[in-house]
Amino acid sequence: MIRLGGWTLIQRLRNHSRVLARIGRSLRLFGPMTLDVLRGRYRPVPWPAFLWMLAALAYLVSPLDLIPDMLLLLGLADDVVVVGWLLTRVDSSLADYRAWRARQDGVAPR
Template sequence: MRRPDGSPSLQRLKRRAGVFVRMRRALRWFPPMLADVVRGRYRPVPWPALGWMLAALVYLLSPLDLVPDMLLALGLMDDAVIVGWLLTRVDRALEDYRVFRGERDAAPR
């Protein structure tokens, strides 16, 4: 069985790695965006980004989960998956802000 560079498993791995990039980028850009919004430097307010981040925080802090944390590995994995998905939504909502700041990584990967 040959595995060229364009193999489906390699492409799937690259896509999943992209999720981590988006999560890290959302966490990196959210605090400066929030500071710029509060100081009035950035308008319009990116309400979707604020909503998605609030949802992620509420889910993390809430005692109610899809899978209880008492089931250690599964409980923590469901938190990671759901919060990760929410952070990718935050990243998408911050694209206009990154363009506003003139950053080179403004386009989604």
């Protein structure tokens, strides 16, 4: 096995796949959750999820970055890392909504 700083390459890929899965899950659930909140079907309003998503969107459109986008590869990489981290926070904030939705659908929560 290939070792990188005490981690095998496979372990690193597994960690990244979990993070990517959380990001995808947050993006898939945020729209339906917003509709359920607006229609009054889901309460309490998950304000942290809205704030984390707002922060992610603001970071994407803001001209202020940790690393300027003029440094093409590094500038884009910092956007991906920061927005990805913010979207994992969105996913964490949606845990109660996921459980509620699973009860509505009659399936076990993930």
